[in-house]
Amino acid sequence: xxxxxxxxxxxxxxxxxxQIQNEGRTVEGExxxxxxxxxxxxxxxxxxxxxxxxxxAKGNVAVFDTESTVPADRFMYxxxxxxxxxxxxxxxxEVAPDFHPRHCSSIKTYEYRIFVSxxxxxxxxxxxxxxxxxxNVERMDEAAKYLIGEHDFKSFCCVRTQAETTVRKIYSxxxxxxxxxxxxxVSGAGFLYNMVRIIAGSLMEVGSGxxxxxxxxxxxDGTDRTLAGPTAEPQGLTLFNIEFADEQ
Amino acid sequence: xxxxxxxxxxxxxxxxxxQIQNEGRTVEGExxxxxxxxxxxxxxxxxxxxxxxxxxAKGNVAVFDTESTVPADRFMYxxxxxxxxxxxxxxxxEVAPDFHPRHCSSIKTYEYRIFVSxxxxxxxxxxxxxxxxxxNVERMDEAAKYLIGEHDFKSFCCVRTQAETTVRKIYSxxxxxxxxxxxxxVSGAGFLYNMVRIIAGSLMEVGSGxxxxxxxxxxxDGTDRTLAGPTAEPQGLTLFNIEFADEQ
Numbered sequence: 001x002x003x004x005x006x007x008x009x010x011x012x013x014x015x016x017x018x019q020i021q022n023e024g025r026t027v028e029g030e031x032x033x034x035x036x037x038x039x040x041x042x043x044x045x046x047x048x049x050x051x052x053x054x055x056x057a058k059g060n061v062a063v064f065d066t067e068s069t070v071p072a073d074r075f076m077y078x079x080x081x082x083x084x085x086x087x088x089x090x091x092x093x094e095v096a097p098d099f100h101p102r103h104c105s106s107i108k109t110y111e112y113r114i115f116v117s118x119x120x121x122x123x124x125x126x127x128x129x130x131x132x133x134x135x136n137v138e139r140m141d142e143a144a145k146y147l148i149g150e151h152d153f154k155s156f157c158c159v160r161t162q163a164e165t166t167v168r169k170i171y172s173x174x175x176x177x178x179x180x181x182x183x184x185x186v187s188g189a190g191f192l193y194n195m196v197r198i199i200a201g202s203l204m205e206v207g208s209g210x211x212x213x214x215x216x217x218x219x220x221d222g223t224d225r226t227l228a229g230p231t232a233e234p235q236g237l238t239l240f241n242i243e244f245a246d247e248q
Numbered sequence: 249x250x251x252x253x254x255x256x257x258x259x260x261x262x263x264x265x266x267q268i269q270n271e272g273r274t275v276e277g278e279x280x281x282x283x284x285x286x287x288x289x290x291x292x293x294x295x296x297x298x299x300x301x302x303x304x305a306k307g308n309v310a311v312f313d314t315e316s317t318v319p320a321d322r323f324m325y326x327x328x329x330x331x332x333x334x335x336x337x338x339x340x341x342e343v344a345p346d347f348h349p350r351h352c353s354s355i356k357t358y359e360y361r362i363f364v365s366x367x368x369x370x371x372x373x374x375x376x377x378x379x380x381x382x383x384n385v386e387r388m389d390e391a392a393k394y395l396i397g398e399h400d401f402k403s404f405c406c407v408r409t410q411a412e413t414t415v416r417k418i419y420s421x422x423x424x425x426x427x428x429x430x431x432x433x434v435s436g437a438g439f440l441y442n443m444v445r446i447i448a449g450s451l452m453e454v455g456s457g458x459x460x461x462x463x464x465x466x467x468x469d470g471t472d473r474t475l476a477g478p479t480a481e482p483q484g485l486t487l488f489n490i491e492f493a494d495e496q
Contacts, residue, residue: 011370056371080367088368119328120336122259123304123375123486179427238371 003065003099004072006031006045006079007091012056012234013126014086019050027051027087031062034082038075039068048101048242049108052194054234056127059090059241061101101242107171108191109240112184112200112232128181129200129236135207137175137182143206143213144173144184146220147199154223156199157192158231166192166223175203182207185240194231202229251313251347252320254279254293254327255339260304260482261374262334267298275299275335279310282330286323287316296349296490297356300442302482304375307338307489309349349490355419356439357488360432360448360480376429377448377484383455385423385430391454391461392421392432394468395447402471404447405440406479414440414471423451430455433488442479450477 008031016024020032028047035043048061070078075092083089113128115121116135124130147170154166170188177183184200202219205211211229219227256279264272268280276295283291296309318326323340331337361376363369364383372378395418402414418436425431432448450467453459459477467475 009370011373058371076367085368085373086370088370090367119324119338120333122257122334122336123306125259125333126374127371 001065001067001097002072003063003095003097004075005091005093005095005099005101006062006064006075006089008060008062009058009088009090010056010060011086011126012051012054015053017051017053017055018047018060024053027057027060028062030084030087031079034079035064035066037082038070038078039066041066041068046101048106049239051237051239052234055237055239056235057239060239061242061244063095063099063101065097099244101244105189105245107187107189107243107245109185109187109242110191110196111238111240112186112196112236113178113238114182114184114200114204114236115180116182124181126235127238129233131182131204131208133208135182135204136209137177137207139209139213140175140182140184140203140207143203143216144175144186144199146214146217147173147186151220152223153192153195153220155219155225155228156195156202157225158194158198159225160193163192168192168195173199175207197232197234197237198225198228198230200232200236204232205229249313249315249345250320251311251343251345252323253339253341253343253347253349254310254312254323254337256308256310257306257336257338258304258308259334259374260299260302263301265299265301265303266295266308272301275305275308276310278332278335279327282327283312283314285330286318286326287314289314289316294349296354297487299485299487300482303485303487304483305487308487309490309492311343311347311349313345347492349492353437353493355435355437355491355493357433357435357490358439358444359486359488360434360444360484361426361486362430362432362448362452362484363428364430372429374483375486377481379430379452379456381456383430383452384457385425385455387457387461388423388430388432388451388455391451391464392423392434392447394462394465395421395434399468400471401440401443401468403467403473403476404443404450405473406442406446407473408441411440416440416443421447423455445480445482445485446473446476446478448480448484452480453477
């Protein structure tokens with residue numbers, strides 16, 4: 001028996017999310033299907049992050065245990081030949097039998113991508129959010145800096161959360177231009193449900209001039225969801241990477 | 249009666265191409281439907297370039313005649329509210345009644361986008377072609393320069409062409425890095441059927457080391473389709489822009 005670690009990229013457009021549900025196509029479901037077809041075993045992967053419907057990933061992580069004789073680093077190629085084209089395994093290797101992607105300490109990095117345009121852009125719409133008027137990136141970046149550190153992020157959390165605590169630690173939060181797009185990049189030790197999308201919605205209120213940068217600090221201090229901006233649409237969000245402090 | 253000029257962007261993924269066919273969703277068909285819903289007239293647009301299935305556009309052009317009282321520059325907004333999200337009108341204005349987008353002299357610019365990776369990238373696959381091994385961009389750019397000028401492009405043309413002449417004039421041909429991607433950008437007074445995709449397929453043979461840059465000159469001089477490389481897949485190709493010498 002060995003535990004296999006997979007790093008997984010996917011286009012979230014045509015999934016109802018990571019987690020298996022009663023109806024709809026899921027990333028977890030497609031991975032299980034490919035692994036079971038390859039190994040002949042009945043395997044259910046354990047995912048690091050249960051991304052929502054429409055959210056993309058360049059580097060989500062899943063693990064599973066198998067008796068298969070396929071070498072760990074070959075799982076990537078074998079699974080890619082079985083997976084649909086909107087999912088790809090970008091890395092596979094063996095990890096310690098007790099490695100658990102949700103219980104091990106990690107740094108997750110998310111990117112929220114925005115393009116400013118009065119009209120729809122058919123070639124960007126799947127992977128970025130369209131904001132209709134100018135955004136001031138410097139103001140957004142200034143506001144984002146208030147998020148860094150350990151805070152109670154209750155204001156930036158979906159009210160129906162089941163999390164025991166709403167305290168989280170953010171290592172970095174940057175807003176910058178990437179070509180014609182604007183990117184919000186946030187790294188942290190963990191995120192609450194919808195947290196990055198509520199951060200993005202709140203930073204857009206600052207960028208458009210509706211709020212001042214210091215407003216983000218006031219929202220944090222208020223620990224009240226109604227103070228923050230709207231939950232930004234999912235297609236702008238990509239789980240960029242997960243780094244584990246101790247993967248073996 | 250006035251003639252309206254539309255500049256149109258679209259994601260070619262879910263279209264069988266520009267031109268109306270017996271079966272399948274077309275860009276031309278969707279434009280006609282939206283214009284007819286808006287004006288109450290029975291209108292068929294005239295397109296500048298009949299892009300193939302899977303080929304994208306940032307700036308294809310169409311014109312139509314209408315008795316509508318909608319101001320020319322407002323057609324953009326009115327049509328965008330009726331069009332599906334994979335088509336967008338990015339400009340609308342009135343042009344002279346005799347302006348014809350295929351008979352007027354123009355410069356068309358196409359981009360072919362490539363990413364180098366041993367494995368599929370779910371977030372790039374719709375808008376770029378994956379090449380599995382290293383490509384030397386300097387060699388590709390050197391080779392592309394042989395295409396500039398007026399030449400018989402018979403070697404770079406689908407054998408089932410109905411064109412009267414295979415002589416075309418290329419103004420510029422460049423290959424460059426764009427982030428992690430490689431872009432082939434070609435501008436010319438007109439292109440034969442599949443010409444840019446055969447150019448892309450041939451330049452990839454040079455980039456991978458299979459052929460020398462001067463091979464492109466030999467292919468041109470040979471005026472024989474079998475000398476050129478394969479027709480590159482459509483999803484990498486975008487009709488970037490069309491400029492008209494005399495639009496009014």
